[in-house]
Amino acid sequence: MRGNFFISFEGGEGTGKSTQIRLLQDRLSGVGCTVKVTREPGGSEGAEDIRTMLVTGDTDRWTPMSEALLVFAGRVDHVERVIKPALKRGEWVLSDRFFDSTVAYQGVGGKLGVDKVRALQHLALGDFAPDLTLVLDIPAEEGLARAGVREADSNSGEDRFERVGDDYHRSLRQSYLDMCDEHPERCKLVSALGTVEEVAERIWQQVSPLVIKRECS
Numbered sequence: 001m002r003g004n005f006f007i008s009f010e011g012g013e014g015t016g017k018s019t020q021i022r023l024l025q026d027r028l029s030g031v032g033c034t035v036k037v038t039r040e041p042g043g044s045e046g047a048e049d050i051r052t053m054l055v056t057g058d059t060d061r062w063t064p065m066s067e068a069l070l071v072f073a074g075r076v077d078h079v080e081r082v083i084k085p086a087l088k089r090g091e092w093v094l095s096d097r098f099f100d101s102t103v104a105y106q107g108v109g110g111k112l113g114v115d116k117v118r119a120l121q122h123l124a125l126g127d128f129a130p131d132l133t134l135v136l137d138i139p140a141e142e143g144l145a146r147a148g149v150r151e152a153d154s155n156s157g158e159d160r161f162e163r164v165g166d167d168y169h170r171s172l173r174q175s176y177l178d179m180c181d182e183h184p185e186r187c188k189l190v191s192a193l194g195t196v197e198e199v200a201e202r203i204w205q206q207v208s209p210l211v212i213k214r215e216c217s
């Protein structure tokens with residue numbers, strides 16, 4: 001079954017995006033779709049190098065503008081070398097974060113301003129955008145607690161943003177809620193409270209109409 005749908009997953013720390021992406025990948029594969037799973041920052045060889053610079057080290061290692069320029073440098077590479085070719089092959093692309101993360105983390109959390117981030121987005125990517133963005137939502141405190149447990153288990157050192165204060169993380173959540181209000185067609189809010197299976201079912205309710213649409217076309 002042909003795909004061509006690009007879905008991004010968004011949300012603050014510890015919302016369970018990676019688990020939900022794996023479950024959606026399994027479900028789509030089960031109905032005959034070919035699925036490419038990817039992530040940001042990263043997703044291509046060069047962008048993975050940039051990821052390491054972004055997610056490790058001191059919290060004040062970069063200014064918000066430097067962070068935004070770094071993520072967009074990686075994002076252009078990721079889009080041109082990985083996402084667009086996969087879409088062209090007729091695959092579904094599921095990305096763990098995309099440009100809305102830059103609006104939330106650098107634009108709002110880092111106080112760079114939403115307009116500046118959207119301007120960079122248009123300069124770097126034109127009107128290329130996900131077909132659907134699923135925003136997984138939980139209170140910031142709960143997400144940080146979940147992310148802390150995950151980091152302690154994996155000891156990846158990729159916790160530079162998790163170590164920024166609680167106010168920053170509360171502002172991220174609000175920025176995602178605002179994005180869902182501003183872009184209701186593309187951005188769908190999904191409660192990440194409850195069991196993994198319950199959240200997966202909420203996600204499937206959003207995605208299954210796309211599967212039906214593709215089967216009918």
Ligand code: TMP
Nearest residue numbers: 040041055071097098101102105161162
């Ligand atoms: P992850 O923990 O979801 O893999 O994301 C890594 C971190 O990178 C996360 O703390 C959010 C941050 N980030 C930004 O600050 N700006 C961006 O544009 C992206 C994609 C991620």
